[in-house]
Amino acid sequence: MSVFYKNIAMRGRVAQRGPARIVGLVLSVLLLLVLGYFQAPTLGFDFAGIYVVVLIAALPAVVLMGRKSIAALWLFLAVLFGAVVFLTSAPILHANAYYKMLGTETPANFHDALPPIDIEQAPLVSQDMALQAMQKRLSEIASLGSQVAVGTPVKQLVKDKLVWVAFLEHSGFFKWFADGATPGYLVVSAHDPADVKLVMELDGKPLKLRYLQSAYFGDYVERHAYLSGNTTVGLTDFEPEIDDNGVPYYVGTVYEHKVGFSGSESSGIITVNAVSGEVKRYKMGAEPAWVDRIQAEEFILEQMQDRGEYVHGYINLNNEGRLRVDGVLDLVYGSDQRPYWVGGMTSKGKNNGLSGFYFVDSRTKVVRWFKVPSVSQDTAAHAVENVNPEKHYKATNPLPFLVNGAPTYVMALRDVQGVSRAFGMVDMRNNQIIGVADTLNATLRSYQSKRSSNRVAADIGTEAREMAVKGAVVRIAAEFRNNQTMYYITLNTGDKTLGTIFTGSSDLSEELVLTRPGDKVELSYSDSNTRVVGMSKFHNTDIPGVE
Structure with missing residues (x-):
């Protein structure tokens, strides 16, 4: 009799498991779709995201199946995945590969890349100063300031002028749901924070920015780019940029992995028209000329860190030769008007000095190393x-x-x-x-x-490019500054009067004190595009007894 009742109970449990298994499968499928939509994992064999999504989505089915064999298989696959990631990607096993990620570096001096200071157009407006100027401009329009928010300003070169650009973003979900688009973007000069422009029209038509970082569902710019035929490539670092005609875009980096499931390397870009939603993908080297950021900042920073960390392999108990990036990277436009990611490198541990700088072209990834000991x-x-x-x-x-x-x-x-x-x-x-x-x-x-x-x-300025000039003094004047007398001189070289003003103190040469207009002089100075330059040598050939 007891066997009879046991059989009935077993059949009841089996009957109950049937609906549970169906519910588990349905939940897993729904979870896979939800995670796939919101997480947008790259559908590539060397991207871990898709494996993580599948393992998480499978959990409801594994639990509700009620079979130990299924649970054991899930656990085995999870451990196997972790082992594969470790063996193919762990720095302890691939330190040399990570060290080489930055690429070949070319030793150089600062004059190869550092831009000479332009006093009239020095780009000293920082990101937070630009953001403050933009927010102030937006607040002046009462009907607009309460509707939208200023996005993150991004520095870029537009028609040979360095500016900060930020798109107007939705201030929340309900604003996005009600409006669907924002009315433009802001531009601030990198030289003058008072030079602010709110662009709300283009070619006489009002701007409607729909595909944004603050949008939701299909209007979210990264998801829109992903679902526009780019599910099999890595996408990251979407930043606002405008072309030379003022058309607003989001520019993202297309990347691949070079070391197992890691070692991210830029392989191109993707542009999303913030108004129309048009998506275009470009291979490395075929990008539009107006795009400044092709090499993702996060990748370059990581590769600089790896270059300094694994200089002598993973195991380096004495920290011999190890360097680290000091602070954050900055985007600096060099004397060739090209954008460079600049990172100062300092020795491992606490240090107030730098060993040198990396300049990495943000378009081509050409790497230059300036070994100049300097303060941080x-x-x-x-x-x-x-x-x-x-x-x-x-x-x-x-x-x-x-x-x-x-x-x-x-x-x-x-x-x-x-x-x-x-x-x-x-x-x-x-x-x-x-x-x-x-x-x-x-x-x-x-x-x-x-x-x-x-x-x-x-x-110590031995790497400076010294220029020499001879001529007659046209004007000379003195100014007392910082507890010393500074002399300012203009010269005529015989065929013309130079527009450059040469300056120096009596510590440089006692002859400056005795120099008068008309005297013949010889001087040296460092090459610069500033109007006022400091002299490194000075000699008045008209002073008797001085050779």
């Missing part, structure tokens, strides 16, 4: 902030420029409200040589005065 950006910023500590100024991220042939950090100084109040210059190799003033021109004069009185600063 934080050290330079603190040095400038401490010139007038009572004012509580905060420096923007210092940018590297050539000032009179010397590699120099240049930055803006802001008050507690974030308004630019002054500027600072710091010699990258000697943070005791500082210039701070209310205007950039005055800062340059102060900095030149400090450099002129510091012979060590002049002597």
